[in-house]
Amino acid sequence: MRLHSTAYLAALGAFLVTCISWDAKPLFAGSNPGKEMFEKRCTGCHALDNEKTGPRLRGVFGRPAAGVPTFPYSESLKKSGVVWDSSSLDKWLTDPDGFVPDNDMAFRVPNKDERASIIEYLKAVSSK
Numbered sequence: 001m002r003l004h005s006t007a008y009l010a011a012l013g014a015f016l017v018t019c020i021s022w023d024a025k026p027l028f029a030g031s032n033p034g035k036e037m038f039e040k041r042c043t044g045c046h047a048l049d050n051e052k053t054g055p056r057l058r059g060v061f062g063r064p065a066a067g068v069p070t071f072p073y074s075e076s077l078k079k080s081g082v083v084w085d086s087s088s089l090d091k092w093l094t095d096p097d098g099f100v101p102d103n104d105m106a107f108r109v110p111n112k113d114e115r116a117s118i119i120e121y122l123k124a125v126s127s128k
Contacts, residue, residue, distance in 0.1 A: 034121025037114050045107065048125055054105065060084045061126035065100070076102040089119045 045054040055071035065082035066073035080100045082088050091099040093109040109115045 032121065034117040034119075034124070037117040038121050041109055041114065041118065057122055057125075058128070059126050060089070061123050063126075074102060074104045076100055077104070086119055086123065089122065090115055093118065 042057070045052055046057050048056060048058040050056055051068070051071050055068040055073070061084055063084050065080050065084065065088075066078040077100055082092075082100065084092075088099075092105075093115045095108060096103055096105040109118065
């Protein structure tokens with residue numbers, strides 16, 4: 001049985017809508033959810049390669065907290081002994097003051113999926 005052209009187009013349209021509503025990100029080449037989340041949530045204070053209100057973040061993985069020599073960190077962060085990895089960044093982004101009391105970062109990322117995307121992005125750009 002052959003579908004009429006309008007029925008075929010309707011079925012194709014329904015299929016595409018289902019795919020897009022399920023997860024649009026992989027359908028578009030060049031899409032990077034971590035980069036998009038970083039840009040949305042972090043770039044008000046941070047950049048990858050230069051200081052803003054916050055320190056530059058390229059190379060953060062494996063770097064000691066307060067490890068950018070040109071940035072004026074809080075004394076508590078300087079003394080924390082933290083080395084940035086997935087676990088420490090997750091704790092930091094969840095509750096900076098709970099992780100290192102009396103630091104200068106008040107911003108939080110409460111959504112665990114958003115944090116995970118940002119952390120994976122930072123990990124990827126740290127190796128470049």
